[in-house]
Amino acid sequence: MSNNWIEVGTINDIPAMGSRVIESEEGAIALFRNSEDKVFALRNKCPHKGGPLSDGLVAGRQVTCPLHSWTLELESGEAVAPDKGCARVFPVKVENQQVFLDFSSSIQE
Amino acid sequence: MKEKLVLIGNGMAGIRTLEELLKLDEVEKFDITVFGAEPHPNYNRILLSPVLAGEKTIDDIILNSREWYEEHNITLYTGDPVIEIDRIRRQVITELGKVMPYDRLLIATGSHPFIIPVPGAELEGVIGFRDIADVNVMLDTAKNHKKAVVIGGGLLGLEAANGLKKQGMEVTVVHLMDKLMERQLDKPAADLLRISLEEDGLNFLLEAQTAALLGDKRVTGIKFADGSELDADLVVMAVGVRPNMELAQKAGIYCERGIVVNDTMQTFDPRVYAVGECVQHRGTVYGLVAPLFEQAKVCANHLAQLGYGRYEGSVTSTKLKVTGIDLFSAGNFEGGEDTDEITFQDPASKVYKKIVLKDGKVDGAVMFGDTTDGAWYFKLMREKTDVTDIRDHLLFGEDNLGDAGHGGQSKAAAMADSDQVCDCNGVCKGDITKAIAAEGLFTVDDVKLHTKAGASCGSCVGLVEQILADTLGGDYSAPDHKPMCRCTDLTHDEVRAAIRDHQIKQMHNLFDKLGWRTIDGCQSCRPALNYYLISTWPGEAMDDPRSRLVNERVHGNIQKDGTFSVIPRIFGGKTTPDQLRAIADAADKFNVGEVNITGGQRINLLGVEKKDLPAIWEFLNDKGFVSGHAYGKSMRTAKACVGSTWCRFGTQDSTQMAIDLEEMTWGSWMPHKFKIAASGCPRNCAEATIKDFGVVGIDSGWEIHIGGNGGVKVRATDLLCRVETEQEVKDLCAAFIQLYREEARYLERTAPWVERVGLGYVKKRLLEDETGKAVLIERFKISQAVAQVDPWDERVKGTESQEFIPIRLGTVHEPEVKQAQVV
Numbered sequence: 001m002s003n004n005w006i007e008v009g010t011i012n013d014i015p016a017m018g019s020r021v022i023e024s025e026e027g028a029i030a031l032f033r034n035s036e037d038k039v040f041a042l043r044n045k046c047p048h049k050g051g052p053l054s055d056g057l058v059a060g061r062q063v064t065c066p067l068h069s070w071t072l073e074l075e076s077g078e079a080v081a082p083d084k085g086c087a088r089v090f091p092v093k094v095e096n097q098q099v100f101l102d103f104s105s106s107i108q109e
Numbered sequence: 110m111k112e113k114l115v116l117i118g119n120g121m122a123g124i125r126t127l128e129e130l131l132k133l134d135e136v137e138k139f140d141i142t143v144f145g146a147e148p149h150p151n152y153n154r155i156l157l158s159p160v161l162a163g164e165k166t167i168d169d170i171i172l173n174s175r176e177w178y179e180e181h182n183i184t185l186y187t188g189d190p191v192i193e194i195d196r197i198r199r200q201v202i203t204e205l206g207k208v209m210p211y212d213r214l215l216i217a218t219g220s221h222p223f224i225i226p227v228p229g230a231e232l233e234g235v236i237g238f239r240d241i242a243d244v245n246v247m248l249d250t251a252k253n254h255k256k257a258v259v260i261g262g263g264l265l266g267l268e269a270a271n272g273l274k275k276q277g278m279e280v281t282v283v284h285l286m287d288k289l290m291e292r293q294l295d296k297p298a299a300d301l302l303r304i305s306l307e308e309d310g311l312n313f314l315l316e317a318q319t320a321a322l323l324g325d326k327r328v329t330g331i332k333f334a335d336g337s338e339l340d341a342d343l344v345v346m347a348v349g350v351r352p353n354m355e356l357a358q359k360a361g362i363y364c365e366r367g368i369v370v371n372d373t374m375q376t377f378d379p380r381v382y383a384v385g386e387c388v389q390h391r392g393t394v395y396g397l398v399a400p401l402f403e404q405a406k407v408c409a410n411h412l413a414q415l416g417y418g419r420y421e422g423s424v425t426s427t428k429l430k431v432t433g434i435d436l437f438s439a440g441n442f443e444g445g446e447d448t449d450e451i452t453f454q455d456p457a458s459k460v461y462k463k464i465v466l467k468d469g470k471v472d473g474a475v476m477f478g479d480t481t482d483g484a485w486y487f488k489l490m491r492e493k494t495d496v497t498d499i500r501d502h503l504l505f506g507e508d509n510l511g512d513a514g515h516g517g518q519s520k521a522a523a524m525a526d527s528d529q530v531c532d533c534n535g536v537c538k539g540d541i542t543k544a545i546a547a548e549g550l551f552t553v554d555d556v557k558l559h560t561k562a563g564a565s566c567g568s569c570v571g572l573v574e575q576i577l578a579d580t581l582g583g584d585y586s587a588p589d590h591k592p593m594c595r596c597t598d599l600t601h602d603e604v605r606a607a608i609r610d611h612q613i614k615q616m617h618n619l620f621d622k623l624g625w626r627t628i629d630g631c632q633s634c635r636p637a638l639n640y641y642l643i644s645t646w647p648g649e650a651m652d653d654p655r656s657r658l659v660n661e662r663v664h665g666n667i668q669k670d671g672t673f674s675v676i677p678r679i680f681g682g683k684t685t686p687d688q689l690r691a692i693a694d695a696a697d698k699f700n701v702g703e704v705n706i707t708g709g710q711r712i713n714l715l716g717v718e719k720k721d722l723p724a725i726w727e728f729l730n731d732k733g734f735v736s737g738h739a740y741g742k743s744m745r746t747a748k749a750c751v752g753s754t755w756c757r758f759g760t761q762d763s764t765q766m767a768i769d770l771e772e773m774t775w776g777s778w779m780p781h782k783f784k785i786a787a788s789g790c791p792r793n794c795a796e797a798t799i800k801d802f803g804v805v806g807i808d809s810g811w812e813i814h815i816g817g818n819g820g821v822k823v824r825a826t827d828l829l830c831r832v833e834t835e836q837e838v839k840d841l842c843a844a845f846i847q848l849y850r851e852e853a854r855y856l857e858r859t860a861p862w863v864e865r866v867g868l869g870y871v872k873k874r875l876l877e878d879e880t881g882k883a884v885l886i887e888r889f890k891i892s893q894a895v896a897q898v899d900p901w902d903e904r905v906k907g908t909e910s911q912e913f914i915p916i917r918l919g920t921v922h923e924p925e926v927k928q929a930q931v932v
Contacts, residue, residue: 006918008916008918009916013911013916014911015655015909015911015912016655017629017655018655018912019912020911020912020915020916021915021916022915022916022917022918023915023916023917023918024918025918028915031916034629035628035629036628049669050671051671052667052671055659055663055667055671055719056632056659057632057635057636057655057656057658057659058655059627059629059630059631059632059635060627060628060629060631062631064631064632066658066659066660066667067667067669068565069564069632071632082548082558082559
């Protein structure tokens, strides 16, 4: 599976406790870095009304959409109850500060 | 090794404590065993009245099914009550002989109905009104018997009587006192209630003392002290409840009227906790649900050894759960020697209202027929707001303070299920009542979360609160002490005081010191904390852009398609052809989707892509503009009419005044948005009387107005004072803003803030305390010295610039991108 990892930049390209957008064949992907320096990738589209998650506020392992404040789990893409919905998640790994994304095996929306 | 936690009592208070432990993620510290005397899982006892009235079924009111206990590894024994606590061996013993050791014990045994010790009290057909078994007896009896007597004209008795009547029985309520619900109502309200219930078909015998119950095996009648008799097939005793404390007493735990606990819900044996109706805290025994839930929260915190959170008692209010009866009561409703009363009485339409005032504050209220403003009076009471200035129209309700919103149609009880409550999210009354029952909701926040009602503009929150109170009836009371968010139990005011008193200047330091539950807060507390830090310690606390919501972080308003609006500042609304040409050029150059003029007299460039923001800012900066802060919880605009320079009616140069005020105040961060306007004469063309700070030119100087706003709830300003010079206007503007910045809660606009603290308080600080005013002005200047930096300019120069630039695949590693296209 290793040949599916694609390097997208370094961890320092993502603002701490913030996000950076990747423009890809799959559409826009939001790359998040939280306060523990963990990196997550979600499709940059809130399952509610399509808001850009990359502009949301990151807290712990959650992001809150800037449009109507839905909160999503960064690891699973699932909306926090009682809201229901899911943003597509892309697997991420960080090695020596390099961030790799896997576009092929993703959890379906 | 896990600690063994044993809970005696499977009712609402005990299980709520376990739920709070679950919420804290601390439940795995314990092996939990629950003993319940009733054969049912945990149910919503406060909804027994609607079950009796046939409006709900038992299944509707189950709160936690048996699966819930399994899911959380909680062992549940029902129908086997604990009969002994052995504190020496630290174990409990049940009726069936089960022995269960504990490390910590939680007693939540509730209460039992008081049965009057008269001859015949033990007869068949004589019951209390407390649990599912009682309701079943009542429902069965109603099927083949006719006459019911309810002894007790209090809240519970009337609910029982109403339910039995709905089941087809002929019901008489027997009451010892000369008025119903004497603990909640004064005489006029109680009389109206009796008349309304009589019209509904209930019979009443007041001042009637029960001497004996008649019958051999089953009750057949009731005999009074005066010798008279009344036939009865069923007698329900609803004369009050007594805490179930025998178990604790037998184990040598100190009890008075209830099991005595401290502020962390511990009994005199620190391993033994107690919550709920069996408890006596600071001399008070509570029977309503909200105080029990507050206790549960504190108890869970202490069990989890988090060491914060104290229970300091509750203020409660009452509603009666009888369909069609609107009734509200809170606090000291009778009044006394040191109180004043304001009353309104319209016997023909059965409306009665009384507000009791003490030292200029609401001390209690009782209302019948129209309870629209009950929640509002209760809020004024809890917040201890000085109402001296609104005394003359207090009785006419919040609507008469200029509150448009939901005025007029906010009689929750009278609304149909299909009536829309939340106009933003399209939520109807039926959606809310259904969710309250199905999801077991008890607070406005719960309702917001589950239904979205009140979650957008917030104008219907009062109405949601009423529906909640109506549905939960006597058991609803608003929390006295509202935590900032789920990350803490501290209130906004407490957090702010801690920041000031402990010199906290850094957010993670705050999380540590104040025991935040989350590692870095949430979207609700972070923006508030960031504001509190930078406003308390200007120049010392660093602004944290990651704790600002997107609009303030990227200095534009996000639109529904993810693009942003760009609004340059135009001081006082006075512009020039050159400025207009520059804005037009920016619109052309950056393919702006739409240009419009805002309500605050500024020009809005809509539809700008995030990645183009730095470039358009640079362009506008070059032409001399700074950011208009039209996106922030900050000073927005100073709106003006043309004033005496041109207008033939003008008495003052309002345009120059607006420019001066905007130059002084721009860039300041506030608890919420803040708008200024200046009109040149009393015709008030700049609409200064619906602004946070408004000035109106008069022949002799200026009138100063505060605390107005348009928007969700229109509120006209209060007149603060009249002054003669421009310097006085500027001083008052600076002092007012600083007072608001330092004392209002985050997201509280000046209008609700002024209503909360009272105009009298603001006058005292700004008009009667020259030294204090000077200090406020000085602090405003210190803060502005740091705040008046154009955020556009900073970002153009490269602060956090990477945020605006998307990563394009292909710019990183060419060959691997080709691979990506394959997959």
